[in-house]
Amino acid sequence: MEHSLSPVMHNAAFAELGIDCVYVSFRVLPRWLRDAVRGLRSQGILGFNVTFPHKIEIVRHMQKLDQTAERIGAVNTVLNAEGELVGYNTDGVGAIEALKQNGVDLSDSSFTILGAGGAARAIVFALAEKATRIHVLNRTFRKAERLKREVKRKLRKDIEVAPLSKKWLTQTLSATNVLVNATSVGAGAEPRGSFMNELHLDRAMTVFDIVYGGPESTLLQKARQQGCKTIPGIEMLLYQGASAFEIWTGRGAPIETMRMALANHERQ
Ligand code: ATR
Numbered sequence: 001m002e003h004s005l006s007p008v009m010h011n012a013a014f015a016e017l018g019i020d021c022v023y024v025s026f027r028v029l030p031r032w033l034r035d036a037v038r039g040l041r042s043q044g045i046l047g048f049n050v051t052f053p054h055k056i057e058i059v060r061h062m063q064k065l066d067q068t069a070e071r072i073g074a075v076n077t078v079l080n081a082e083g084e085l086v087g088y089n090t091d092g093v094g095a096i097e098a099l100k101q102n103g104v105d106l107s108d109s110s111f112t113i114l115g116a117g118g119a120a121r122a123i124v125f126a127l128a129e130k131a132t133r134i135h136v137l138n139r140t141f142r143k144a145e146r147l148k149r150e151v152k153r154k155l156r157k158d159i160e161v162a163p164l165s166k167k168w169l170t171q172t173l174s175a176t177n178v179l180v181n182a183t184s185v186g187a188g189a190e191p192r193g194s195f196m197n198e199l200h201l202d203r204a205m206t207v208f209d210i211v212y213g214g215p216e217s218t219l220l221q222k223a224r225q226q227g228c229k230t231i232p233g234i235e236m237l238l239y240q241g242a243s244a245f246e247i248w249t250g251r252g253a254p255i256e257t258m259r260m261a262l263a264n265h266e267r268q
Pocket of ligand 1: 114115117119139141182184185195
């Protein structure tokens with residue numbers, strides 16, 4: 001069984017609502033993904049989550065895709081609807097809920113998202129439906145450009161994109177209220193020359209780092225020292241999990257129980 005925080009919060013939620021289900025996690029190597037999915041389906045399992053590195057590859061094994069998952073091109077939550085696997089993506093809603101619950105006014109903020117990978121795509125698509133000022137900076141610029149084109153085509157919304165360079169960071173952050181790190185960089189010490197060392201944070205900014213697990217990320221430490229409001233990645237884990245829970249069970253997720261289970265686990 002693999003180390004993951006999801007069983008902690010989902011099992012606490014099942015217990016709270018008296019639902020006779022159990023959440024377990026397994027490591028699946030990419031070459032076994034197809035067999036793993038078939039196995040889950042044939043055993044009538046209610047649903048499951050998929051995470052790195054399977055979120056895109058899993059799409060081809062779904063019988064149906066929810067509109068959000070289709071837009072993003074990635075799935076993190078699967079519902080087994082009597083043998084028909086339906087793919088959802090709750091990462092975007094999870095991030096939006098984490099922002100809202102932490103006091104961010106979506107329509108009145110200017111956002112900068114760092115990254116254009118799977119997680120960033122989910123966040124940008126969800127945010128573009130609610131916010132008007134979105135900048136995306138990514139190391140590989142063409143991925144950011146592709147995201148801009150897709151958001152325009154699928155949502156008819158405009159976002160700004162730029163390379164993740166010192167020049168663009170400085171320029172973009174000067175007009176940013178909410179910074180979201182959706183790159184996989186952040187846990188542990190930063191390598192020399194990392195973009196993290198180029199960030200100039202204003203204390204009026206809210207900083208959200210989706211990296212979770214382990215000690216506080218370098219970005220959040222820096223943000224806290226600057227006096228910024230910070231949102232840790234565990235908040236996104238919590239709200240994407242709550243949304244998945246609701247898809248599987250059709251019942252409202254007991255958020256506080258889930259939050260407490262995660263906090264207790266972190267303290268151990
Ligand atoms: P996830 O599903 O977690 O989003 P991903 O799709 O592999 O994972 O995306 C990782 C993101 O982190 C990408 O935006 C990646 O930038 P590239 O598109 O240029 O690869 C970004 N990333 C990873 N390592 C990075 C680094 N050292 N510096 C800057 N960005 C980095």
